[in-house]
Amino acid sequence: MFDVASMQISRILPEMILIGVALVAILMDVILPKGKSTRGVQGSIVVGLIVVMAASFFTRENTGTAFGGMVIVDGFTFFFRMLLTFVTLLIVMVSERYIEGLRIRIAEYYLLLVFSLFGMLLMVMAQDLLIIFLGIETMSISLYALVGMSRHRQISNEGAIKYFLLGAFTTAFFVYGIALMFGVAGSTNLVEIANYLRGVSGSVPMLAWAAAGLIMVGFAFKAALVPFHWWSPDAYEGAPTTITAFMSTAPKAAAFAAFLRVFYVAFGDMSGSWTMILWWIAVVTMTFGNLLALRQNSVKRMLAFSSITHAGYLVVALLTFDQMGAAAMLFYLAMYAMMNIGAFLVAIAVNKDENEGKGYSFDDYKGLIWRKPWLALAMLVFMLALAGIPPTAGFFGKYYIFSAAVKSGFVGLAVIGVLNGAASVYYYLRLIVYMFLKERDELNESPSLNLSPSMIQVIALCVFLVLLVGLFPDLLLNFATQSVTVLL
Amino acid sequence: MEMTLGLNHYLILAAIMFCIGMVGVLTRRNILIIFMSVELMLNSANMTFIAFSHYLMNPEGMVFTFFTLTVAAAEVGVGLAIVVTIFRKTESLDIRKLNLLKN
Numbered sequence: 001m002f003d004v005a006s007m008q009i010s011r012i013l014p015e016m017i018l019i020g021v022a023l024v025a026i027l028m029d030v031i032l033p034k035g036k037s038t039r040g041v042q043g044s045i046v047v048g049l050i051v052v053m054a055a056s057f058f059t060r061e062n063t064g065t066a067f068g069g070m071v072i073v074d075g076f077t078f079f080f081r082m083l084l085t086f087v088t089l090l091i092v093m094v095s096e097r098y099i100e101g102l103r104i105r106i107a108e109y110y111l112l113l114v115f116s117l118f119g120m121l122l123m124v125m126a127q128d129l130l131i132i133f134l135g136i137e138t139m140s141i142s143l144y145a146l147v148g149m150s151r152h153r154q155i156s157n158e159g160a161i162k163y164f165l166l167g168a169f170t171t172a173f174f175v176y177g178i179a180l181m182f183g184v185a186g187s188t189n190l191v192e193i194a195n196y197l198r199g200v201s202g203s204v205p206m207l208a209w210a211a212a213g214l215i216m217v218g219f220a221f222k223a224a225l226v227p228f229h230w231w232s233p234d235a236y237e238g239a240p241t242t243i244t245a246f247m248s249t250a251p252k253a254a255a256f257a258a259f260l261r262v263f264y265v266a267f268g269d270m271s272g273s274w275t276m277i278l279w280w281i282a283v284v285t286m287t288f289g290n291l292l293a294l295r296q297n298s299v300k301r302m303l304a305f306s307s308i309t310h311a312g313y314l315v316v317a318l319l320t321f322d323q324m325g326a327a328a329m330l331f332y333l334a335m336y337a338m339m340n341i342g343a344f345l346v347a348i349a350v351n352k353d354e355n356e357g358k359g360y361s362f363d364d365y366k367g368l369i370w371r372k373p374w375l376a377l378a379m380l381v382f383m384l385a386l387a388g389i390p391p392t393a394g395f396f397g398k399y400y401i402f403s404a405a406v407k408s409g410f411v412g413l414a415v416i417g418v419l420n421g422a423a424s425v426y427y428y429l430r431l432i433v434y435m436f437l438k439e440r441d442e443l444n445e446s447p448s449l450n451l452s453p454s455m456i457q458v459i460a461l462c463v464f465l466v467l468l469v470g471l472f473p474d475l476l477l478n479f480a481t482q483s484v485t486v487l488l
Numbered sequence: 489m490e491m492t493l494g495l496n497h498y499l500i501l502a503a504i505m506f507c508i509g510m511v512g513v514l515t516r517r518n519i520l521i522i523f524m525s526v527e528l529m530l531n532s533a534n535m536t537f538i539a540f541s542h543y544l545m546n547p548e549g550m551v552f553t554f555f556t557l558t559v560a561a562a563e564v565g566v567g568l569a570i571v572v573t574i575f576r577k578t579e580s581l582d583i584r585k586l587n588l589l590k591n
Contacts, residue, residue: 130551130552130555133555133556133559134555134559137559137562137563141559141562141563141566144566144567144570145566145569145570148569148570148573151573154577154578157570157573157574157577158574158586160570160573161519161570161571161574161583161586162586164563164566164567164570165513165519165522165523165526165567165583168523168526168563168567169513169526169529171526171530171559171563172506172509172526172529172530172533173529175530175533175534175556176506176529176532176533176536178533178552179533179534179536179537179540179549179552180536182537182540182541182548182549182552183499183536183539183540183543183544183549186544186546187546187548188548188552
């Protein structure tokens with residue numbers, strides 16, 4: 001009855017390699033002499049993540065379930081494996097100089113990133129609520145520690161404790177939701193839940209509604225949707241900026257991926273009612289994020305709040321409940337990751353004061369074009385992309401999402417979304433005005449920009465991808481469309 | 489009339505525990521008490537799992553409970569480490585004193 005071959009272990013090869021990489025990196029930290037261990041750990045993880053990407057690429061044909069239906073490896077999994085690993089790779093590459101400045105012990109930082117990536121990969125291939133729960137927790141527990149990494153800064157501690165308490169709080173909702181769903185459907189497997197709901201269609205018991213609602217709360221928290229967003233500005237500001245860039249992209253993408261899979265596969269038959277709730281969540285998330293971002297005087301906070309708005313656009317894509325919307329969501333997640341990471345990296349390079357309550361001021365950007373023209377031009381591209389102005393990928397991201405919404409009959413929502421997009425142009429353009437039109441302010445200039453060569457490379461890569469996909473959006477859209485066909 | 493403990497009794501008790509935990513998180517100021525309230529909520533979920541598991545004759549729910557317990561233990565590990573760093577800085581466990589990050 002029980003044999004190893006039926007578990008199809010080969011299908012999770014990339015994840016096994018990833019854990020191997022983490023173990024090798026731990027050993028490196030212990031074995032190598034003090035001065036060299038940093039480079040060793042970082043180097044081995046960079047190589048390891050590239051191997052993980054290669055392994056997922058070459059095993060992409062090996063699709064199907066594994067571990068008796070607990071996980072499923074399909075095109076959707078493949079898309080997110082590549083995206084999440086790539087984002088983590090970028091963050092690992094650029095972190096070195098920045099976190100040395102923050103006096104963070106090096107090896108743990110990289111290892112926690114890898115463990116968090118492992119959790120996210122579990123989330124995107126889970127076909128059972130148990131695996132999603134384990135994935136979310138593996139990701140989150142690593143992130144709690146990463147947010148609090150710069151221990152000597154109180155702001156970092158505060159961000160970590162708030163993130164941690166609220167995260168544990170919503171985990172309880174999530175687990176309680178799973179428990180109720182288990183009671184109603186008799187299983188935690190997504191396919192079996194779907195079968196059960198199809199069987200009782202029309203008379204879904206109250207308990208199932210409650211369960212779906214509680215599970216939705218759990219996802220909404222991880223994706224920082226209003227009204228479950230309170231933690232995100234604090235955690236984003238308290239965290240080291242590289243981690244902020246990471247948190248606002250990869251875990252958000254993983255949360256939306258799991259959200260998509262659970263609600264499309266398992267709760268598809270209840271879609272009529274949850275789209276109603278998501279409609280409101282989308283509207284308040286977009287609007288509220290914008291209102292808060294408008295008032296910020298710190299670039300880091302502005303980007304943090306605007307990431308709430310972007311999550312709102314993603315919810316619009318989610319609730320269309322069709323292939324076009326899901327593909328638009330994958331497209332947007334991938335490109336948002338590139339532009340947001342790019343923007344945060346420029347912010348790190350320009351920032352001169354990492355102390356509490358200061359730093360990341362708009363004033364630092366005055367006349368940046370005269371001091372660092374390339375950096376200013378890169379920031380220009382990222383700001384235009386975030387604002388959704390052609391010829392950047394951001395424009396097509398929004399275009400696909402809102403046209404999917406119109407096609408599914410959510411015209412009102414699309415209008416609200418476009419208006420919010422227009423409002424967000426204000427604060428993105430404000431930064432551009434500071435960079436290009438304001439007088440250079442000698443007093444405010446940072447003596448040295450903490451740009452490392454790897455950072456320049458990654459910023460250039462992000463600019464390249466944002467412009468490339470902006471000019472040839474079909475490249476990514478076809479890939480995204482292929483990836484979601486398995487869900488619908 | 490014979491009184492036996494049925495599934496509903498367990499479910500209602502779990503729901504009450506969950507609500508007590510939730511109120512605790514929302515009203516208490518001490519970080520450790522908030523944390524204990526969260527644990528209470530998690531345990532109410534565990535109880536729901538076990539009750540359903542017994543009632544449905546399906547061991548999956550009990551297995552889930554083991555995972556929840558393990559995850560909660562890991563969470564405590566990281567959480568208490570963060571609490572210790574906070575306490576070293578502020579010498580207080582009052583959540584309201586943490587106001588450097590203003591909303």
